[in-house]
Amino acid sequence: MDVSNPRPTETLPQKDLRGRLSEDEVFWRDHYDWLLECGYQLQPRYRPDWKPSWEGTNKLWITCVDGSGPPHYSTMAAERVSDGELLTLKRISKSVFPHEIEIGQYFSTPPISEDPYNHCVPIYDALQVPDDGDIHLLVMPRLRPHDDPRFDTVGEGVEFFRQIFWGLKFMHEHHIAHRDATYMNIMMDARLLYPAGYHPFLRRRNPDMSGPAKHLTRTQQPVTYYLVDFGLSRKYSPEDRPPLEPIIAGGDKSVPEFATVDACDPFPVDVYTFGNLIKMYFLDGDEFTSSRSGFEFMRPLVTDMTQADPSKRPTMDEVVERFEIIMKGLGSWKLRSRVVKSKDSYFMGFFRSIRHWRRRIVFVAKRVPPIPSPK
Structure with missing residues (x-):
């Protein structure tokens, strides 16, 4: 998948921006296909060909399933394609937080991960973004x-x-x-x-x-x-x-x-x-x-x-x-x-x-x- 040329944010009149992707959300749209290849599917809102479901209807964008994004740009809801498990993806910069992946995976590896006193969030996967060697995505359960x-x-x-x-x-x-x-x-x-x-x-x-x-x-x-x-x-x-x-x-x-x-x-x-x-x-x-x-x-x-x-x-x-x-x-x-x-x-x-x-x-x-x- 080619993610070297991200799609520009759509230019719309201000009144039409409600419910549209924010600049921070564009990252997730531009990596939708790559994540799908990795086995993780994002919400329909982030499909490259997404068309808002409220367009042409009397519905308010805020009442639609695809009308809102995450409360923080660094996390994203996803679903594992193989079994449908609901997940959260967390975007991190390894240069800013150099120990996060190592420590998260340490507590997520047997036998430590199987200890009943371990209450560190499980890290299922750590993906390096193909167009930026510094950005990684941690795959965790949805909490x-x-x-x-x-x-x-x-x-x-x-x-x-x-x-x-x-x-x-x-x-x-x-x-x-x-x-x-x-x-x-x-x-x-x-x-x-x-x-x-x-x-x-x-x-x-x-x-x-x-x-x-x-x-x-x-x-x-x-x-x-x-x-x-x-x-x-x-x-x-x-x-x-x-x-x-x-x-x-x-x-x-x-x-x-x-x-x-x-x-x-x-x-x-x-x-x-x-x-x-x-x-x-x-x-x-x-x-x-x-x-x-x-x-x-x-x-x-x-x-x-x-x-x-x-x-x-x-x-x-x-x-x-x-x-x-x-x-x-x-x-x-x-x-x-x-x-x-x-x-x-x-x-x-x-x-x-x-x-x-x-x-x-x-x-x-x-x-x-x-x-x-x-x-």
Whole structure:
């Protein structure tokens, strides 16, 4: 396939650009045929001969399956031709992120990939773009943000903490620091949570855009969480521990040592960033973010994980050990209680509570575990 001369972006009056390909999306259109040869099919929107389905109709582009692109240009929804598995392709520059492929493939290779404590996103393939030796595409399972849909019970939140605690501990045991274990870089495999699927770009709509995507709760269908994005991650030899790494701020800019030194040990940074995620999104919230009720039992551990002095933070081994003790002290009633966001309206909270109690009675009768761990 010849991709040396990409097609120019169509020149249209501004009023007609709604729903059209953005400049960033043109990359995916220009590599559609090559990816198909590799065994991966993109959405119809990126076919070279694509014609918008709403043209000549009374439909609005935003209501059509092919009317929207991905929320970020570096990722793209795809389907594996051989078996129809839904995938995500991630575009990376190897010169900018030289370790991402190596670390991703390290955790995706047996026997490490088969360890139940490994919560690093599986990398199925790494493709070098034929017309640019610096650009690679990583092939991964299709995932959703870890908190979309919202957590229904405290037990569901506890399982989320457990999996990521173990996942970071597993990375550290292999002498790898994630260095950006923040909100955007923790995802979940929600395929079984959405039996009828969901639109790849507008996640709250069903695949054909005819209505909202219906989902189960995590208690009904347990999910697996994954740490993603190893662009800032580094692997060290055991004799190099503790390492001293130049500061590269990820998604969480509040790490205390970032403001006081030029280099630091990245392993306590991982402890801080995930502890701060729990603090921000489950315990405290802020003017933009809701806290979630029912998780005050995490306060002492999170306080230690987010201490300003990194030498006083627990290691991930110690975090997991303390968390196991915390879990043992939580009763079924507590674990089955409903998670309420601080910014929820009274009206919506009332109806959510009714639905929650209906599910709760069924779960108790059927002896469904209050901490929904995947098999």
